[in-house]
Amino acid sequence: MRCLMFACCILFSLSSLALDRSRVEGYLLPNGLQVILKSGYERDHVAIRLVVGVGLDDFPCDQRELPHLLEHLLFSGLDDSGEGGLEERLQALGGEWNAFTSAADTTFVVEAPARNQRKVLDLLLAAVRDTRIDAKALATAKRIVEREDGGHYGHLQRWLDRQDIGHPASDQLAVELGLKCAERSDIASMSLKQVQAMREHWYAANNMSLIVVGGLDRLLPAYLERTYGELPATEPGERRDLDSITQQAEQRRDLTRGWLGDSAKLHWLFIEPVLDSDHEQTLDLLSRYLDWTLYDQLRLRHGLSYGPSVRRESFGDSGMLSFNADLERGDIDQAVTVLQATFDDLRKHGLDPDTFARLKEAAIARESWTSQGNSALADYYWGALNDYEDGRFSDPIGKLRKVSLAQANDALRQLLATPGYVRIEKPLLGYDELYGLVALVLGLILAIGLLRRRRQPADRPSGATRER
Numbered sequence: 001m002r003c004l005m006f007a008c009c010i011l012f013s014l015s016s017l018a019l020d021r022s023r024v025e026g027y028l029l030p031n032g033l034q035v036i037l038k039s040g041y042e043r044d045h046v047a048i049r050l051v052v053g054v055g056l057d058d059f060p061c062d063q064r065e066l067p068h069l070l071e072h073l074l075f076s077g078l079d080d081s082g083e084g085g086l087e088e089r090l091q092a093l094g095g096e097w098n099a100f101t102s103a104a105d106t107t108f109v110v111e112a113p114a115r116n117q118r119k120v121l122d123l124l125l126a127a128v129r130d131t132r133i134d135a136k137a138l139a140t141a142k143r144i145v146e147r148e149d150g151g152h153y154g155h156l157q158r159w160l161d162r163q164d165i166g167h168p169a170s171d172q173l174a175v176e177l178g179l180k181c182a183e184r185s186d187i188a189s190m191s192l193k194q195v196q197a198m199r200e201h202w203y204a205a206n207n208m209s210l211i212v213v214g215g216l217d218r219l220l221p222a223y224l225e226r227t228y229g230e231l232p233a234t235e236p237g238e239r240r241d242l243d244s245i246t247q248q249a250e251q252r253r254d255l256t257r258g259w260l261g262d263s264a265k266l267h268w269l270f271i272e273p274v275l276d277s278d279h280e281q282t283l284d285l286l287s288r289y290l291d292w293t294l295y296d297q298l299r300l301r302h303g304l305s306y307g308p309s310v311r312r313e314s315f316g317d318s319g320m321l322s323f324n325a326d327l328e329r330g331d332i333d334q335a336v337t338v339l340q341a342t343f344d345d346l347r348k349h350g351l352d353p354d355t356f357a358r359l360k361e362a363a364i365a366r367e368s369w370t371s372q373g374n375s376a377l378a379d380y381y382w383g384a385l386n387d388y389e390d391g392r393f394s395d396p397i398g399k400l401r402k403v404s405l406a407q408a409n410d411a412l413r414q415l416l417a418t419p420g421y422v423r424i425e426k427p428l429l430g431y432d433e434l435y436g437l438v439a440l441v442l443g444l445i446l447a448i449g450l451l452r453r454r455r456q457p458a459d460r461p462s463g464a465t466r467e468r
Contacts, residue, residue: 021371021380022393025221029229032206036381036388037220038213040374046117046214047378048110050124051385053209054202055104057316058240061181065145066198068101069190072144074127075099076137086127095120103314107382111375114215118223121212125227128203133195142187149184169255169267169423170313170322178246179315205231211381214374243316245271252422262329264426268339272312272319273414275407281399282411287312287321288359289351289408297342298325304335321415329426336422347416350409360400367397 025037040047056064077086090097095112108128112120167175174180210228212220257265275282291310298305305325313320327335371380387394 021377022395024381024388024391024393026388026391029205029225031229031231031233032204033228033231034209035221035224035228036209036211037216038211038377038381039216040214040377041372042374043215044114045374046112046114046120046212046216047374048108048112048117048121048124049209049211049378049382050108050110050128051209051211051382052106052108052203053104053207053239054106054198055102057103057242058202060240061183062186063190063194064181065149065185065187066190066194067106067202068148069138069141069145069187070195070199070203071099071101071106072141073133073137073195074131076131076133076141078126078130078132086123089123090120093119093123097124114217117212117214117217117220121223122227125231129231133192133199135192138190138192138195142190146187149187169265169425170269170311170315170320172253172255173249173269173421173423174315174320176247176249177315177318179243179318201234201237204234204236205229206233206236209385211378213378213381241317245316245318249421251419253424255423255425256428257425259428261427264327264329264332264424266323266325266327266332266335266339267423267425268323268420269423270321270415270418270420272321273411273417275411275414278399278403278407281396282403282407283312283319283321285356285360285363285400285403286408286411286415288363289356290321290323292355292359293342293346294323294325294339297338298335302334302338304328304331304338332424332426343416343420346412351405351412353405356405356408360403364397364400367400 021038025035027035029035054067056067059066075083075086077083079085081088093112093116095110095116097108097110099106099108108124110120110124171180175182205228208231210224217223272283287310294308294310298308305327308323308325311322311324313322323339325335371377381388381393384393384396
């Protein structure tokens, strides 16, 4: 009996430790590189994230794709075997990798067997430090980036971008407000000199964070100091200020998406307020509440939309919260009326306390299972680097619990202080409009034919005389 109780105590203690994702082993190498280590769930696997503090927002519009271009160049190979040889070396170690360039950072994502973690880290270090960039590699990377961005950027596509044609509703509004570039970067004009200068300035040890989660080698800290500790550091420069709202936007616009169809999408967008405390958690809970409200109104009560949703995005220094609904073309006006009444009710009465409490508890419960597994935990640390200090990440559950109904109502009041921006995406013509247009054209053709027939002269002219 005692043995059974002892075993249960051990199991319960291990489970509580496993759930403490906030505590990590974190420290700085002598060169300033930040290391975050966490013994994870799967002991035979490691998830590695090398985060470089440079992203798209660190460059003006004409150079915005420079970090993305360099990201691809660093996979071009270490020797004459090129990109394929580099990939074969990683495959031989049982690993796989990818990289992502976001607005804020460039991150190399690696999954590998725990037994080969140091060899995989060696290969990652070599790719970042030793990859030689030449004109041929640059040309190949340019073609890749261009294709990922949507293909060749010709004069027609540039003109369409300037007219806001083809942009998602939130992107279109961000362009109108001055928060997003209206055109793509000119990839073709980017030079080796620019890429190399960016690499020397930004790919420095004191601008990097290395995250390793999983079955950690007990000698890993010593290995990292001996290898990654040799990366050079540079004098950090100031990051570019994020774009701010500098222009006015129309309150409502219809955006053409396609030529023919009866489907439409309604987007009602608001600029998020900047809150004095618990900004992210308060707006997260508020968006969950509004998502439920939208679902309740448009689907359950009125049957207008199958999958309405609320979404949060960031552009420049501003956040944007959008209410989105898929609709039938003929239901647009009714949906707008329903949403306007919903906003008016929220402005007048605020949030329902019972509904807010229920959704808050659901959000807290979700936090306990969203970061299961080494890869998910590594991604969580990657996304929460700004909340890391002295070996601990801030506790998201504790932060959610702190958000009060009064805070959420204040955020709601600020969010709905303006009417927002309505964007409606729909094809150029609906089927009924097409049928009406076809009928009109056929009617015109028929009328013109009848008119011509009436004006046609007789076959034999009257009063004709024979000449003598």
